[in-house]
Amino acid sequence: MAEGKLLLEIVTPYGLVTSEEVDEVTAAGSEGEFGVLPGHVPYVTTLKIGMLICKKGNETKFFFVNWGYAEVGAEKVLILADSAERSDGIDVERAKEAMKRAEERLKKAEDIDFHRAETSLERAATRIQISQMRIPK
Amino acid sequence: MPTLRDIKRRIKAVHSTSKITKAMKMVAASKFRKAQQRMFEMRPYADRMSAVLSSLAGGAESEIHPLLSVRPRKNVDIIVLTSDRGLCGAFNSNILRVASKHISNLKKEGFEVNVSAIGRKAVDYFKRRNVPLKKSWTGISGRISYANAQEIAADIIERYTNETTDEIILAYNEFKSVAAQKVVVTRLLPLASIEATAETLPVFNFIYEPSKEDIFNNLLPKNVEIQIFRALLESQASEEAARMSAMENATKAANDMINSLTLQYNKARQASITKELMDIVGGVEALKG
Numbered sequence: 001m002a003e004g005k006l007l008l009e010i011v012t013p014y015g016l017v018t019s020e021e022v023d024e025v026t027a028a029g030s031e032g033e034f035g036v037l038p039g040h041v042p043y044v045t046t047l048k049i050g051m052l053i054c055k056k057g058n059e060t061k062f063f064f065v066n067w068g069y070a071e072v073g074a075e076k077v078l079i080l081a082d083s084a085e086r087s088d089g090i091d092v093e094r095a096k097e098a099m100k101r102a103e104e105r106l107k108k109a110e111d112i113d114f115h116r117a118e119t120s121l122e123r124a125a126t127r128i129q130i131s132q133m134r135i136p137k
Numbered sequence: 138m139p140t141l142r143d144i145k146r147r148i149k150a151v152h153s154t155s156k157i158t159k160a161m162k163m164v165a166a167s168k169f170r171k172a173q174q175r176m177f178e179m180r181p182y183a184d185r186m187s188a189v190l191s192s193l194a195g196g197a198e199s200e201i202h203p204l205l206s207v208r209p210r211k212n213v214d215i216i217v218l219t220s221d222r223g224l225c226g227a228f229n230s231n232i233l234r235v236a237s238k239h240i241s242n243l244k245k246e247g248f249e250v251n252v253s254a255i256g257r258k259a260v261d262y263f264k265r266r267n268v269p270l271k272k273s274w275t276g277i278s279g280r281i282s283y284a285n286a287q288e289i290a291a292d293i294i295e296r297y298t299n300e301t302t303d304e305i306i307l308a309y310n311e312f313k314s315v316a317a318q319k320v321v322v323t324r325l326l327p328l329a330s331i332e333a334t335a336e337t338l339p340v341f342n343f344i345y346e347p348s349k350e351d352i353f354n355n356l357l358p359k360n361v362e363i364q365i366f367r368a369l370l371e372s373q374a375s376e377e378a379a380r381m382s383a384m385e386n387a388t389k390a391a392n393d394m395i396n397s398l399t400l401q402y403n404k405a406r407q408a409s410i411t412k413e414l415m416d417i418v419g420g421v422e423a424l425k426g
Contacts, residue, residue, distance in 0.1 A: 013366065014179075029346060041344060044343045046347065046351065046352065046355055078189065080186060080189065
């Protein structure tokens with residue numbers, strides 16, 4: 001492991017999403033966004049639906065993370081997510097459909113699991129948003 | 138001595154059986170590949186999950202969460218995981234044999250044992266033996282989803298938390314290789330991995346966010362779900378692998394049978410030709426005389 005690098009690992013029950021060395025990681029914790037640089041103190045947090053950004057040199061990558069946990073150590077960031085995708089691997093069509101479905105369910109109101117509909121709406125919206133992220137020039 | 142026509146009919150029957158077993162083998166092979174892939178995809182997550190848990194548990198007291206509390210054993214739950222469908226060799230009978238032995242051992246030691254079953258084969262087996270089932274789940278194998286694992290986990294977590302039971306054991310087939318499955322009897326609750334590693338690991342002072350309790354409240358039930366999900370996937374892959382080799386053996390046996398029947402058929406045919414010839418020759422000789 002190179003000095004001054006972080007090993008970022010994102011795993012989901014559907015497989016290893018990524019395992020790579022990066023310089024910096026920013027993720028959406030349940031208590032707010034947090035950034036990690038090499039040498040971070042041991043830290044454990046739950047994650048909410050959101051975006052994870054990692055930087056390596058000039059390269060920036062975006063990931064969609066759907067719930068989970070982050071275990072941060074001095075030289076590694078381990079993300080255990082329910083699901084996760086790289087920004088270019090997001091199925092936008094599917095997300096749009098999910099969004100439509102969730103919106104319809106919310107409109108009908110009553111008799112629905114409000115929380116579930118809301119969560120899937122949030123998930124879909126975040127997915128779409130992240131899929132459009134481009135590296136800031 | 139069966140007649141020629143009888144033998145021919147049997148050959149035909151065996152042949153069509155072998156066609157069926159062959160087709161079933163191919164189906165099992167393709168299902169197996171899918172199941173195996175899911176299982177492999179699942180493994181890194183399960184491994185990391187237990188790694189996180191054991192590093193956290195170094196600094197955790199067992200009072201922090203009900204799932205970590207170890208009570209004196211009195212009531213023991215055993216969950217037996219089998220398939221819904223048969224025709225997979227000794228897959229189900231192996232696990233049921235081991236589980237039954239385990240149950241009777243526990244009973245001998247004076248524990249109150251409650252049995253739950255996953256998979257139709259286990260449900261039927263225990264029903265036949267008049268073993269009351271606390272809970273049963275069927276129709277899972279074949280299309281396992283994470284929701285199945287969540288449902289099962291929710292049930293056993295509840296039973297453990299309200300102290301209906303003091304230990305929960307899961308018996309399932311672990312996938313070793315295509316040719317071998319191993320029956321595993323493992324303890325789900327209280328969480329075994331934590332207990333075992335708690336002393337050996339250095340204690341990190343983690344910063345917890347939102348709070349230690351919240352993290353554990355989240356992570357521990359999740360871990361139970363993951364363990365069950367993993368067992369479901371392992372069992373699924375084992376089942377299809379077992380079915381594959383069972384069907385291959387059946388096909389082989391059918392082919393052997395066709396060969397020996399064909400031999401018998403040819404012998405009988407030869408015999409009848411010889412007999413006819415003898416008749417003709419005998420007739421000719423008689424006319425000459």
